[in-house]
Amino acid sequence: MSFYKNEDKLLVAIDSIIFGFDEGQHELKLLLLKRNFEPAKGEWSLMGGFVKKEESVDEAAKRVVFELTGLQNVYMEQLYAFGNIDRDPGGRIVSVAYFSLIKINDYDRELVKKHGASWIPISELPVLIFDHSEMVKKAIRKLRIRARTQPIGFELLPEKFTIPQLQGLYEAIYQSPFDKRNFRRKLLSMGLLKKLDEKEKESSKKGAFYYRFNKKKYKEFLEKGFNFGL
Amino acid sequence: MSFYKNEDKLLVAIDSIIFGFDEGQHELKLLLLKRNFEPAKGEWSLMGGFVKKEESVDEAAKRVVFELTGLQNVYMEQLYAFGNIDRDPGGRIVSVAYFSLIKINDYDRELVKKHGASWIPISELPVLIFDHSEMVKKAIRKLRIRARTQPIGFELLPEKFTIPQLQGLYEAIYQSPFDKRNFRRKLLSMGLLKKLDEKEKESSKKGAFYYRFNKKKYKEFLEKGFNFGL
DNA sequence: CCAAAAGTGTTCATCGTACACCCATGT
DNA sequence: ACATGGGTGTACGATGAACACTTTTGG
Numbered sequence: 001m002s003f004y005k006n007e008d009k010l011l012v013a014i015d016s017i018i019f020g021f022d023e024g025q026h027e028l029k030l031l032l033l034k035r036n037f038e039p040a041k042g043e044w045s046l047m048g049g050f051v052k053k054e055e056s057v058d059e060a061a062k063r064v065v066f067e068l069t070g071l072q073n074v075y076m077e078q079l080y081a082f083g084n085i086d087r088d089p090g091g092r093i094v095s096v097a098y099f100s101l102i103k104i105n106d107y108d109r110e111l112v113k114k115h116g117a118s119w120i121p122i123s124e125l126p127v128l129i130f131d132h133s134e135m136v137k138k139a140i141r142k143l144r145i146r147a148r149t150q151p152i153g154f155e156l157l158p159e160k161f162t163i164p165q166l167q168g169l170y171e172a173i174y175q176s177p178f179d180k181r182n183f184r185r186k187l188l189s190m191g192l193l194k195k196l197d198e199k200e201k202e203s204s205k206k207g208a209f210y211y212r213f214n215k216k217k218y219k220e221f222l223e224k225g226f227n228f229g230l
Numbered sequence: 231m232s233f234y235k236n237e238d239k240l241l242v243a244i245d246s247i248i249f250g251f252d253e254g255q256h257e258l259k260l261l262l263l264k265r266n267f268e269p270a271k272g273e274w275s276l277m278g279g280f281v282k283k284e285e286s287v288d289e290a291a292k293r294v295v296f297e298l299t300g301l302q303n304v305y306m307e308q309l310y311a312f313g314n315i316d317r318d319p320g321g322r323i324v325s326v327a328y329f330s331l332i333k334i335n336d337y338d339r340e341l342v343k344k345h346g347a348s349w350i351p352i353s354e355l356p357v358l359i360f361d362h363s364e365m366v367k368k369a370i371r372k373l374r375i376r377a378r379t380q381p382i383g384f385e386l387l388p389e390k391f392t393i394p395q396l397q398g399l400y401e402a403i404y405q406s407p408f409d410k411r412n413f414r415r416k417l418l419s420m421g422l423l424k425k426l427d428e429k430e431k432e433s434s435k436k437g438a439f440y441y442r443f444n445k446k447k448y449k450e451f452l453e454k455g456f457n458f459g460l
Numbered sequence: 461c462c463a464a465a466a467g468t469g470t471t472c473a474t475c476g477t478a479c480a481c482c483c484a485t486g487t
Numbered sequence: 488a489c490a491t492g493g494g495t496g497t498a499c500g501a502t503g504a505a506c507a508c509t510t511t512t513g514g
Contacts, residue, residue, distance in 0.1 A: 206491080207484080434465040470506090
């Protein structure tokens with residue numbers, strides 16, 4: 001133990017970009033909070049936290065999301081390590097950013113309220129502290145890439161969803177419309193979806209059939225990677 | 231200054247995956263070294279170093295490559311932050327891995343020798359210490375993705391190169407053959423290459439024309455991203 | 461003259477894209 | 488009956504993939 005005696009030690013933090021899909025508003029949203037501590041108290045920022053000696057960086061990232069949302073086992077991916085000297089005026093901190101996809105109806109409202117967090121549409125993002133805007137920009141870019149190559153869209157929807165809902169999500173991610181015939185054809189042709197008998201009747205008179213995943217195929221796809229081509 | 235007083239500080243390191251293309255052997259290679267210090271002295275590893283208080287993580291990554299190769303301004307990209315608690319038995323270290331692409335004839339032989347480093351084909355990689363094998367695996371995966379979407383292959387070749395050389399590089403990266411007619415057509419159709427009058431005559435009697443980039447278009451492509459589709 | 465690598469075109473299948481009408485039903 | 492969103496099929500162009508012969512020239 002303890003080689004490397006004379007090297008510098010640094011604070012290592014996590015910052016968490018948490019995506020949710022607001023189906024009613026057809027908007028992709030981020031869970032942002034007003035900092036209630038110094039420095040930069042009162043300004044908008046991402047949820048963050050420090051990596052402790054006795055936890056891995058991944059564990060710290062999970063903990064941070066859990067502390068804000070009460071959720072575990074959410075889709076999470078490391079985004080990038082931000083390491084400029086002056087990125088945080090409060091000290092020399094290296095921050096590893098992660099992004100998460102959560103089902104927007106699942107989170108713990110109390111916790112979120114306690115932290116002073118709110119869901120903000122990505123089209124109306126406020127100025128964020130430090131380099132957090134850069135993190136968000138990178139996260140959105142990466143999310144768009146992922147959504148083309150892995151079926152992660154489903155992480156943002158409830159168990160049962162309709163094709164129009166799924167299309168709405170993709171349109172929110174890319175902020176551009178898709179042709180509904182082409183969209184439906186492509187999705188169904190992958191064999192990932194299982195049609196249910198039940199219909200969703202809130203958003204139209206005719207009603208749209210609910211679908212659910214084929215989890216087996218989903219796993220295969222996750223391993224192999226593939227191309228949505230949307 | 232100095233908020234965050236009671237948080238843990240950690241060692242933060244860089245590990246550097248350095249790619250070079252050995253045109254003669256048609257092989258993509260990595261610059262690896264036998265550690266001449268504890269722990270794990272004598273075993274194969276990546277080049278590494280600690281991030282110092284007064285330098286950014288990116289700067290540290292550049293420094294590490296410079297210390298081993300004497301090169302500056304090389305293509306470099308952050309790969310991933312590795313943060314398991316026990317990843318280095320010598321202590322709790324978070325390592326940010328970077329990969330670099332260098333022109334294999336440019337580096338400083340003295341420095342490389344001094345560090346006990348050698349070029350190893352990616353098809354014959356030895357067992358590496360700690361999680362370095364995982365880093366390399368991720369780097370190769372990312373390099374393959376990049377080579378499809380950005381013209382980074384050129385970073386691995388000398389200023390003047392022939393189409394067969396370029397094709398050899400891509401074949402080394404993907405470890406699979408390409409059709410030379412399709413390859414040539416696609417590359418030329420992008421308008422990135424400028425044909426020179428000179429021929430390379432070492433590897434064939436007929437000789438192959440040298441090409442060079444159109445650096446202007448190259449910059450455009452770098453910004454926009456695009457698709458090689460190889 | 462021959463070996464060895466460079467260079468060159470065409471065909472076919474696949475996939476993405478564009479596009480307009482009918483269906484079911486709640487009010 | 489009508490307004491509203493759900494659901495369906497076809498035609499065209501672009502792109503990737505497969506494939507074989509001619510050219511040059513040093514030895």
